[in-house]
Every structure is written in structure tokens, then in C-alpha cells.
Amino acid sequence: VLTTDVAIVGAGPVGLFAIFQCGMLGLRTHVIDSLDTIGGQCIALYPDKPIYDIPAWPVISGADLVEQLRRQAEPFTPVYHLGQEGLSLERLPDGRLRLGTTAGILLEAGAVIVAAGAGAFQPNRPPLPDIEHYEGKSVFYAISRREDLANKRVVIAGGGDSAVDWALALVGLADSVTVVHRRAKFSAAPASTQRMLHLVERGEIELVVPYQLHDLAGADGRLEALTVSDTEGRRRDLPADALLAFFGLSTDLGPLSRWGFCVDKQQVSVDPTTAETSIAGVYAIGDVASYANKPKLILTGFAEAALAARAILSKLRPGDALHIEHSTTKGVPGLGRAA
């Protein structure tokens, strides 16, 4: 069991700034995130996209924003627990909270800040019977090693960038590449779609449109073929050793939604002056938190991090809360004291 002052769930921009805000008030933090890296959506979905509404940054990329926030948090030596979700939450007899993660880590903290954004990212699964028995063996929603698909008959389902880019990347490596899409038009980058259609003409990629996935055939997690169908119910069987299904990501609060706070449309209601949820000692900030008139801005989450940190300090160390100083007079560890 690890102990800390504050457990932060979510290492996106707002969670990272919560480390800093807690740190400035002398509160130590541990941080959990379902992704294997910090930065949340900024890193997972739009690392290169320009962001214009961070104060005092006329423009900054998602990746640079996360790097700046990581550096700002670093002097407070946060402990990161990545690749795992917050799973269980229980109240200890002394009023502290015990948070369990999906990786089995137990964290005891005086307070919990949920900065989970829209929740953990999950690939959208096609609704096929028994698909779970094939996942990770012959059905994949993401590729970590391209070489694993060498000499396989690969079927790719989807019409966006992931589907098209992987079709292009696997030509010449896989035994065959077949792309199944529910309509003839692709939403991938036009240049990539053109390249794919050129390879279809040359017979290097087979295009199966407009068809949708209908059924899987195989045994023990090893795919042998899959059935696709069109809108009129006509079916085709496609031999396949691997299915790559790229139907986008959905977000889901997952186990957090069962912690017991008031959740409405994947959002947690909070007191706008403290960011506290309906569970005492549990705070929610950023996109996951809702209250009247709230602007959905990263900036607003930053300000909520400051509110939550102050509310937590008042609760955990009522004496210290009277002596909150401005950073400009207090300085930051490792950066020295201001003049």
C-alpha cells in the first residue's frame, strides 16, 4: 500500500497542472492514467494540433503543452502509475481514501482528484459474436509491431486514416490486404485514399465495399475467415488470418462511474467553488466535472485545479491553509526563491 496526500486520476493537461497546484501548497501526489504515457487526449489524439486558447501561449501544440506542464510539475516529484485505471474506492476508518487500480496498486490518500477528461480511451469493438475470444490473438484494434502481420491474410475494416494508412503500410509485407468499408467513400486524408485506390487498381489491395463485418469463423482465437454483408443482406466470405478493426475510439469513465458520485452523461457534478463531488474528499476537475455555465476549456480545468488544491489543503491541514502565499514570493523547489 502506497500513501500520499492526493491521488490524481488522469495525467492529461489538467491532471498535470493539479500536481503543480497541490505541490505549491505542500501536498504530495500520485497520478494514475489508463494510457502508457502522460498527456491524455493532447498526446493520444492531437499532439501536433495547434491550440490557441491557453493563456499567454498565442499558439502551442498539444505535445508542447504537455511538455511544459510536465516540467512545471516535475519539481514536486509526482509518482506516476501509467497504463492502469482507477478501479475501486473505499473510505478507511480514519476518513482517508483507498484507491485501487486495475494493475493492483493500492493508494491511500487524504483526497482524490478525478481529472479523467472524457474517461479512458477504448477502441470501438464491432458487435460480432465471440469477438472477445479472438482479441489480441487474431483481431486487433491497434498494431504495435507491423512485423507480426508478415505473410498473413489481413482484412482491415474501417474507412478512416487508420484503416487506409495500415492498408498502405502492409502491402508487400502481408500475404494479402483486403479493406472492408460500409461505403465507397473514405474519410482518410485524400492523398492517402488516392494512393490506396491506385494500389487497388494494381491488384495489391482488394477493396470490399459497401460491406460490413457480419461474422467471424475460426477456433481457439485463430481466425480463418470472416463473413461480410451489404445493406441488402448479400454475403461474402473472406479468408483471413487477421482482422484489424478501426472504428475509432470511444471514451468511458469505466469503473470510476461506479464510485458513487453523481454522474450525468459521463460527467461528475461538482460544487463550482471547491470542485468537490458528492463524495467528501473526492474532487473532479476539467472536462469530467460539470456545473452551471461551465466553459469547456482546458484553462477552466486549470483554474479548477487551483480551487481543488486549496479546498484539499483546508481540509487536510486547516492550519496551513491560512498561510497560502503567492508563488511570486514563495518560489518553487529547484528553481530557487523569487527576488
Add this chain to the structure above:
Amino acid sequence: VLTTDVAIVGAGPVGLFAIFQCGMLGLRTHVIDSLDTIGGQCIALYPDKPIYDIPAWPVISGADLVEQLRRQAEPFTPVYHLGQEGLSLERLPDGRLRLGTTAGILLEAGAVIVAAGAGAFQPNRPPLPDIEHYEGKSVFYAISRREDLANKRVVIAGGGDSAVDWALALVGLADSVTVVHRRAKFSAAPASTQRMLHLVERGEIELVVPYQLHDLAGADGRLEALTVSDTEGRRRDLPADALLAFFGLSTDLGPLSRWGFCVDKQQVSVDPTTAETSIAGVYAIGDVASYANKPKLILTGFAEAALAARAILSKLRPGDALHIEHSTTKGVPGLGRAA
């Protein structure tokens, strides 16, 4: 009479960010400030001081923060009216507001955002009879041209950096330099104080401590001498052509405090979910605005700017308010559209 969507009172960091937030929603802005330059306290009081708690800036100087915010606001072509204070506020028959400044400018706007910080800066005046008749002629609280003091008998009152730095700067130029301070210890930078004491030993500066200003003598605004007294009432007369009094700055909401909103301890009460004051259409953000549990951070003022801009849009253009987009999809004028 000038017309605009939003009149912003105060061009400190929070006022500058309000230009950006309004601009992103298509609201044009005019901005008033009592100083001759934008930046407020950040520029006037601590341009070189490191600030640690601006999100995504591990450290930034006051001057750099203001420059970043100025650049971020620039695409929205704000109109600045500097060197003047907001003076009068009246409601027009159509519900719009007319704001008059101390320089005689009239601004008609759909809404007013007060981002006045602690208010306009004023030098603290020593409580001497008739001092107002000498001000600007032979009694000064700030020096714009050092040469104006050439060959004068100068008395400097105060014990901080301004007093000591000006004493050092006038040796050799003024006919005589006398420093009056109510105690023997100076609060200026130690190195500067040492240099001054060295010049005192050499007879180039006369030190009169512990004494306070007691009276002025002269006629038609021309100082001839002043009287100082110690705590036991002993007096000394000092011949003087000029008095430089450096007793720091005080801040004051000034005419704003008579606009009719609820003011308590130089702060304006606002609705924390909209930043609206008790006067409909008038909003207050940043240090001047107060509500329960508010952290006194620049960041919090930034978030309030976003709240106020949205509340103003809902009121002025209810149709537009339904279509607020994220900056990341919308882009910024002059910076192009995001990918």
C-alpha cells in the same frame, strides 16, 4: 462617441486575456488603463520578477507574460485608451452602457468588463499642509527628467529603493542631496544602501535620521525649506528647492467605486458562474472581483475572462452563443485555421 461590443477597464494580464476571449467569440473590444502602458502591476511593479504559477509556463517574467498576452490579443485588434481611468457609467435607453473616461473619451458598449486589479496606482502623499500647491512644481513623487534637478538643493524622503537610488543618481548633479528617513535602517537593496552610506561618509549626501517630514515653507509652489521632526518632537529646518517623497504606491478603485455595484474592501462582488456584478451588463474579473473561496491567482482571472465573455455573448447575441466552437477547430484570425 466610440462604439464597441465590450469596454474593458484595465489592461493588466487579465484584461488583456479578456480581449482574446471576447475576440474568439466575435466580440470587439476597447480597453482603458490608467497607466501609459499595458500590463498593469506586472509591468509597473515587477517586470523582471519570476512568476511560477501561470499554467504551462514553469517560469515567466511579468514583462514576458504581458508580451505573450499582448500577442495573443493582437489578432482581434483591440483599441487601447491609455493614461486615463474609467470615470462615469450610464445606462442608455436601449440598454447599452456609456462609459466616460478621465480623458473625456465616451465609449458606448453592450457590456463592460472591469479588470482593474487593485485599482489605479497612486503615490502615497505625505500628510503635509498645503502640499498640493507644491506638487509638480517643487514636490515630486516620481522623476521623469533627472536634469530638471540640476543645481537644486534636493531633499529625498523615504527609505526604500526609490529613495536610495535617486540619492545616488543625483550626487554630482544636484547642488546638495539630503535623505530624510524615519529610522536609521533602510529597506533598499543592501549594495545600494552601502554605496549611499559611503557617499554620506564622504560628505556628498547628508543623512537626516530618524526624522519625519513636518512642514513645508515657500510661496507660489516654490519650496524654500522644510521642517523635519524626530519622535521626541525635536525639529530641524532643511533648506530645499525640491522635495522627492518616495512613500510607495497605494491602489484605489477611484471613480469606479461610485458606479453603483456592491464594493467591499476595494473588491466587487460577482456571480461566480458568470462574473456579472450587481449592475446588469457589467462584469468584474481578476483581483478586483470577489466571491466565496476565490483563489487570488492570475490564472483564476484568466478563467473568469472566459466566463464573462461567454455570459456577454449569451446576452448580446443569444443565437451565436449556441455555436461556440473550440479554438482548436476554429483557428484564430491571422494565424489561419487549425488542421
